[in-house]
Amino acid sequence: xxxxxxRFPLGLITNGVLIGMMYSLIALGxxxxxxxxxxxxxxxxxxxxxxxLMAGAVIVLAKxxxxxxxxxxxxxxxxxxxxxxxxVLRPLLGRPIVAVIMATIGLxxxxxGAGPFIVGVETRSFSLPVGEDRIVWxxxxxxxxMLTGAGVAIVALAVFTWFFLKxxxxxxxxxxxxxxxxxxxxxxxxxRYFALAWAMAGIVAALGGIxxxxxxxxxxxxxxxxxxxxxxxxxxxxxxVVGAVVGGLIVGIVExxxxxYLDPYVGGGTKDFAPYVLMIIALMVRPYGIxxxxxxxxx
Amino acid sequence: MxxxxxxxxxxxxxxxxxxxxxxxxxWSVAVLAVLxxxxxLVTTELFGARNAEYYVTNVNFILIAIVGALGLxxxxxxxxxxxxxxxxFMSVGAYTAANLAKFGLPFWVTLPAGGLMAAAIGVVVGIxxxxxxxxxxxxxxxxxQLIIEWIINHVPAISGGSQASIExxxxxxxxxxxxxxxxLYYFLLFFAVASIVLTLNLVRSRIGRAFxxxxxxxxxxxxxxxxxxxYKLTAFxxxxxxxxxxxVLYTYYYGVANYENFQIxxxxxxxxxxxxxxxxxxxxxxxxxxxxxxxxxxIREFMQYFGTMQIFGMQLFTEAxxxxxxxxxxxxxxxxxxxxFLVLEPEGLNRLWRNIRSYFRVWPFSx
Numbered sequence: 156x157x158x159x160x161x162r163f164p165l166g167l168i169t170n171g172v173l174i175g176m177m178y179s180l181i182a183l184g185x186x187x188x189x190x191x192x193x194x195x196x197x198x199x200x201x202x203x204x205x206x207x208l209m210a211g212a213v214i215v216l217a218k219x220x221x222x223x224x225x226x227x228x229x230x231x232x233x234x235x236x237x238x239x240x241x242x243v244l245r246p247l248l249g250r251p252i253v254a255v256i257m258a259t260i261g262l263x264x265x266x267x268g269a270g271p272f273i274v275g276v277e278t279r280s281f282s283l284p285v286g287e288d289r290i291v292w293x294x295x296x297x298x299x300x301m302l303t304g305a306g307v308a309i310v311a312l313a314v315f316t317w318f319f320l321k322x323x324x325x326x327x328x329x330x331x332x333x334x335x336x337x338x339x340x341x342x343x344x345x346x347r348y349f350a351l352a353w354a355m356a357g358i359v360a361a362l363g364g365i366x367x368x369x370x371x372x373x374x375x376x377x378x379x380x381x382x383x384x385x386x387x388x389x390x391x392x393x394x395x396v397v398g399a400v401v402g403g404l405i406v407g408i409v410e411x412x413x414x415x416y417l418d419p420y421v422g423g424g425t426k427d428f429a430p431y432v433l434m435i436i437a438l439m440v441r442p443y444g445i446x447x448x449x450x451x452x453x454x
Numbered sequence: 455m456x457x458x459x460x461x462x463x464x465x466x467x468x469x470x471x472x473x474x475x476x477x478x479x480x481w482s483v484a485v486l487a488v489l490x491x492x493x494x495l496v497t498t499e500l501f502g503a504r505n506a507e508y509y510v511t512n513v514n515f516i517l518i519a520i521v522g523a524l525g526l527x528x529x530x531x532x533x534x535x536x537x538x539x540x541x542x543f544m545s546v547g548a549y550t551a552a553n554l555a556k557f558g559l560p561f562w563v564t565l566p567a568g569g570l571m572a573a574a575i576g577v578v579v580g581i582x583x584x585x586x587x588x589x590x591x592x593x594x595x596x597x598x599q600l601i602i603e604w605i606i607n608h609v610p611a612i613s614g615g616s617q618a619s620i621e622x623x624x625x626x627x628x629x630x631x632x633x634x635x636x637x638l639y640y641f642l643l644f645f646a647v648a649s650i651v652l653t654l655n656l657v658r659s660r661i662g663r664a665f666x667x668x669x670x671x672x673x674x675x676x677x678x679x680x681x682x683x684x685y686k687l688t689a690f691x692x693x694x695x696x697x698x699x700x701x702v703l704y705t706y707y708y709g710v711a712n713y714e715n716f717q718i719x720x721x722x723x724x725x726x727x728x729x730x731x732x733x734x735x736x737x738x739x740x741x742x743x744x745x746x747x748x749x750x751x752x753i754r755e756f757m758q759y760f761g762t763m764q765i766f767g768m769q770l771f772t773e774a775x776x777x778x779x780x781x782x783x784x785x786x787x788x789x790x791x792x793x794x795f796l797v798l799e800p801e802g803l804n805r806l807w808r809n810i811r812s813y814f815r816v817w818p819f820s821x
Contacts, residue, residue: 195589246797252588253536254796257729260538260722261792268785382600385593393589421608428604431597435582438594442586 167415168408169295175407176305177366181380182387182399183311184359190319190394191328191352194244194255198263199360200381201270206232206364208270211279211373221284228361236357240350263378271375278374283366304366308403311362315355316396328352332394386430390437392447401445406430457482458815471658490643494636510635512751517642518703519743521649523727524736525696530725531733532657533689534669535583539595540697540724542602545716547572547698549612552620552711561625561706568702569695575602576694583686587672599718606713619712622705638707645703649696653736656692665689666734726788730795732804741803749791753784 185199196202206228213224243262247254283303289296318325330338331348339345367380387406391398413429443449457478464470474480493513497506526540547568554564579598583591606613614620624633625641632638656662664685667675676682705711723746731742757780795802 195592197592243793243797250800251534253530253534253592253733254800256536256589256592257725258793258796260725261789261796264722264785264789264792266789268782268787268789272779272782272786385596389590389593424604424608428601431600435594435597435601438582438586438590438597442590 163415164412166295167411169297170301171408171411172404173297173301173305173407174411175404176308176400177301177363177403178380178383178387178406179399179403180304180308180311180359180366181363182384182391182403183308183315183396184356184363185384185388186394186396186399187315187359188352188356189388191332192244192349193332195252195259196356197256197259198266198381199356199384200378201263201266202232202236202357202360203364203367203380204375204378205235205266205270206361207368207373207377208364209361210365210368211281214281215279221281224281225361225365228365229358232357232361232364233354236353236360237350240353244353245346245349263381267375267378278372280372281369283369300366300370304370307362307366311359312396312400319396324348324351382427383430386434389434389442389444392444394448395444395446398444398446406433409433458811473654473658494639498636507635510639512748514635514639514642514707516744516747517639517646518700518707519724519727519747520646520740521696521703522700522724523731523739523743524649524653525693525700526724527728527731527733527735527739528653528656528665528696529689529693531728531735531738532662532669533665533686534672535580535587535686535689536592537595537693538592538718538721538725539579539599539602540693541716541718541720542599543572543576543694543697544701544704544720545602545606545713546575546694547701548705548711548716549606549620550698551702551705552614552622553612555622556620561702565699565702569698572698572701573691573695576690576697577687579694580687580690583690584683596718599721603713603717613713619710621710624709625706642703642707645699649699650736650740653739657736661685661688669734723788726792728802729792730802732802735802735804737807738802738804741807745803749787750784753787754780757783
């Protein structure tokens with residue numbers, strides 16, 4: 156078969172896989188919080204933006220080495236999400252779902268308004284210490300930034316899968332997610348696990364912020380990545396770590412193929428459009444996602 | 455509204471459902487009506503024509519926002535179906551009206567047409583609400599917002615070219631063209647009042663009570679014989695109709711239909727209105743629309759006064775910086791207000807108002 160004819164779709168798919176892994180890294184933060192606390196984080200993109208702003212400030216403004224930025228971003232995001240859980244989300248426990256959604260939308264507005272207000276509006280760029288040259292592998296050209304991002308995503312996903320399946324804290328967290336009252340009766344400190352879940356979401360957001368920030372440049376627009384979270388988690392299933400990976404891959408591949416083949420005909424923008432069309436179809440056919448748990452409601 | 459009852463004397467359901475519980479309520483509404491009718495004249499007398507135009511501009515934004523906030527409150531506050539796509543329905547109404555206005559049709563044709571078109575699209579978007587709710591519905595309406603925005607932007611037949619904006623002529627009533635703010639005021643006031651009266655009557659009718667039953671527990675509502683399919687779609691249709699009319703009003707008010715006025719931030723503004731004002735309350739929608747519409751003006755005035763002050767010989771912000779700071783500040787204050795109200799006063803300004811009223815009911819002889 157002619158290799159040249161395959162080069163274009165292969166390139167699109169490879170990029171889709173890499174981008175998809177990076178989406179699943181961000182979706183993972185959403186899934187972790189939803190799984191453990193039933194709370195919905197509409198500010199996931201803004202979390203990533205905040206982490207990227209922190210890393211950007213450390214590297215560009217303070218001119219400190221890269222690893223300091225990683226530590227600052229992770230520590231900062233853990234502190235931020237702890238505080239958030241304490242001040243905003245704990246009072247909203249047991250309130251209608253609309254309240255939590257609106258609270259996180261409000262939070263997103265605060266971060267989007269205050270973030271650049273504090274650290275400045277201009278775009279800052281920093282790069283991962285992996286080099287800029289494209290790696291040529293057979294017919295494919297791969298960007299090192301995206302490869303690293305996908306690598307970070309795979310490691311994070313593996314760690315969290317292990318955490319939920321094997322570790323004591325992970326099993327306790329699954330118990331909390333399943334039934335808060337029963338878990339509490341069995342001696343699990345429910346509130347501590349809520350805080351832990353938010354802290355883990357903070358760590359994931361920090362990693363995502365560094366990876367995405369180095370790829371896109373750091374300013375408010377990093378938060379737009381958050382819009383991709385919803386198709387990913389709906390496709391994969393809201394409470395499934397594996398679902399985040401599969402959803403991320405599907406969204407990444409679909410949006411790249413759509414952009415590659417449809418953009419010339421409709422004048423651009425299919426990248427942001429296609430995942431949502433896919434998501435609407437998924438909502439009609441299988442709203443709880445590929446790996447999600449079906450909830451049965453009783454009066 | 456401002457009176458104090460001396461007790462509860464209702465003995466029939468009819469009395470309990472009445473819009474005016476006492477004759478004095480009728481009087482206070484009549485007084486309010488006269489005040490609102492005289493507002494442009496009074497402000498012109500007091501502040502001169504130029505300042506009056508400025509003040510009435512602010513009121514005009516409130517009047518438009520009231521229509522939209524009432525529509526969203528019917529869906530979110532009364533029926534319990536969350537929607538993050540309210541602004542998309544506005545854009546549907548706006549572009550429908552603007553495209554019809556190109557054929558020289560007057561506003562009393564384009565306005566209902568815009569509303570009906572938005573209602574039709576709203577029903578389509580509402581169909582998933584039969585299977586999904588809560589978070590899933592929020593995300594589905596978010597998708598609707600993004601998809602509608604994309605379609606308007608990418609189909610020149612709708613958006614009228616690359617700028618995606620269509621100009622409309624000023625509305626004409628009985629051969630009289632409304633162009634000044636004080637003239638548009640009466641135009642907008644009419645629709646705001648009409649939507650308030652409509653909503654007040656809707657929520658105490660069979661339909662409104664079915665909405666409330668669905669909000670409180672939809673499975674239970676289905677069991678007592680409410681057709682969930684029909685009423686959820688009705689809620690979406692009515693809410694989107696209001697949104698469409700809001701979009702048309704914005705279009706005639708600005709003189710141009712432009713998708714930039716109907717992006718996701720606008721949807722969030724309207725959600726903020728009903729949360730700050732009070733969900734499931736007509737008065738709350740009015741409070742919320744007023745509060746949220748005045749907030750940007752208040753922040754701008756505040757920052758232009760205090761932001762350029764000299765502190766220790768240093769100017770806080772230059773004029774150029776202010777242009778960046780004010781939108782950022784508006785967003786931040788917005789988010790803060792949403793969270794503060796959700797955490798501290800979930801029932802919004804409407805509840806605060808009722809608290810004040812019930813405090814004064816027995817004042818000064820409280821026990």
